[in-house]
Amino acid sequence: MKKILIIGLAILLFGCKNAAEDNGKIKVVTTTTMLTDLVKNIGGDAVQVEGLMGAGVDPHLYKASEGDVSKLYNAEIIFYSGLHLEGKLVDVFERMEASGKKTIGLGEFINKDELISSKLFASNYDPHVWFNIQFFKQFANKVTDVLSEAHPEKLDYFSENNRVYQEKLDALEIEVKDKIETLPKEKRILVTAHDAFNYFGNKYGFEVVGLQGLSTATEAGVQDVQRLSDFIINNKVQAIFIESSVPRRTIEALREAVLSKNHDVTIGGSLYSDALGNPGTEEGTYIGMFKYNVNTIVEALR
Template sequence: MLRRFVLPLIAAAAFAAPAAFANERVSVVATTGMIADAARQVGGDLVDVRALMGPGIDPHAYRQTRSDIVAMTRADLVLWHGLYLEAQMEDFFTDLSRENTVVAVADDLPRDRLRAHDDYADKFDPHVWMDPALWTMVVGTVADALTQVHPEGAEVFASNADAHIAEIARLADYSSATLTDVPESARVLVTAHDAFGYFGQAYGFEVLGIQGISTESEAGLNRIRELVDLLVERDVAAVFVESSVSDRNIRALIEGAAAQGHEVSVGGELFSDAMGADQTYEGTFIGMIDHNVTVIAGALGADVPPRGMDGKLSAGY
């Protein structure tokens, strides 16, 4: 069914003039906001970038619309994440790659740096943006992809990528220094789904998601009970909701702990699979991670700058 709908649109798009000939800016369509931000940072004034999945959108469950398909068939470059993040769109990208330049920006990351997927033996945890060191490799792949479709911009793309990677390195330094101040006994991060594994791996936190790596996995009553018992036994004081996931299960944890006489609060809302609002600092990769680090560290006992790394966060903590 998907191929009968998609292939005619792809074929029809082949007769349209490529965007590069109609417009000096390279037309880029990216699936997630994080990839779109990388393309904007690297491409600068040479690119026009559209993100399919905006703030609050869950990429695990996203289904492309007809307008998305048309936009991707007309783009000079389509960037998607890979690593099974957009599992429901993979057949479409395979078809599209026969006519367009389509790049899965995380698929070539070193396998020894990736976490195993908890549901599929041959897959990996896709949430690599939670580790700035891994994300710098993705930025490099984005620069290579832009250079492939617009070789004349190679020097600009390389320079912009270097500048952005340096900014990410500074973010990583801030993150490490800030999270080190969290007492070791408090370094337990409980979230709605298992999106923060790379964060925990990078900064020495135990990460516990109610749901698995994909939000499509179910959170059973046994899992809720296990985590409630853990909250009580280990005196965990805060849990975290996510901007792109329902807070229903987190509320169940809090209520379950209260029934056992243990008070747990919501430490804050984190950006897991989507960034903050468009045109805001939190709507960039740097702002997204700055927000998460500052909120987590502050809620778990560290003394944090009230508005993050450079005082740019929208709210104080």
């Protein structure tokens, strides 16, 4: 009820405002940090981007504040990841669409046959699609199309930005594959806090096991810890990984369970899963995040 009142107030206060700023830039709101970085690359100087979530924020648990609703209603275009990643924002997006706002769930445009299905997750699909670079390239194409459709006079500008970014993503794919090839196949077992890396595993030949499920809204229990600790011992896994957007205590508890069974396993580092690093750092970009993750994984497991 409170959320409905907030949204209604936002309509009254902000619904009649022009979505573009006085500087003439297209006002775009994004949810996750990955999308914020993507839209900045495609939109360039023609777009003013506001991201709702910052570094280390878990999109599975994120709830819209009153300020967020105001930003959304003042935007011309809203990009969100979709596939129920931002599970607690679904009703807000529905209201935005009902009000006539251009609201784009980028994950919804990926061919469903290429997605990883899951009966244990609300959308029935694993939403962590950005860990397949080819899917992120599709995101970039869709963002380009949406921006160009809204402002056809800037089509050439957005298209050129996309061309340059696509080349960077292609170079990232090559670099990532070369790095992973240095890791023996038998050592490609990735144990993390939750199941965010399945697309990564499918693409690069890793067996991926998460302590929690696809959504961090589900909590790991004692049986989950014991099950995974046995898996680590049986497969002689030498490193496990925490995630920047998930409390580290879950992986620390897992490590303690493994150590109690006289098997040594280290924490190989912190991976960026559902959010990028701090703004202004290399890990604060999608490309930098991907490189950092791969380097961290390969070095710890080697």
